[in-house]
Amino acid sequence: MIRKALHALALAAMLMVQSLPVLAVTADEQLPDPRLEARARGLSAQLRCLVCQNESIDESNADLAKDLRVLIREQITAGKSDGEIMDYLVSRYGEFVLLKPVFSTRNLVLWVTPFAVLLVAGLAAWRARRATAVAEEALTPEEQAKLKDVIGS
Secondary structure, three states: OHHHHHHHHHHHHHHHHHHHHHHHOOOOOOOOOHHHHHHHHHHHOOEEOOOOOOOEOOOOOOHHHHHHHHHHHHHHHOOOOHHHHHHHHHHHHOHHHEOOOOOOOOOHHHHHHHHHHHHHHHHHHHHHHHHHHHHHHOOOHHHHHHHHHHHOO
């Protein structure tokens, strides 16, 4: 009985969390044409809220996010393509407005750095292990026995 109640509570919580993004867009912002509204929602889901920074403008209740959602809908109504709208917003707010940054030579360092750090760390670990093995081989059997006694193994 308690288990079923917990499952129902978890399901209700998940449904509430999933419906939160819907609450950000108000009725006065929505376009009458469902196709155009879906397009606007798709675009706004790709853009970062510049106030919240961890949410898309589609999910954010910030005033700036609302202004950007209205701007997107105005541009769609004016007949602009998705690419033109995104280019306009990037030219106005910079690439930071994109939730998924574009791979380019300007931000190559951002894409390559994590892999370079992993590679350097792996090489350092390999060299440290190799140096330890070489150091242990350089010990005489008496020194190795003393080392084992000191370490306690």
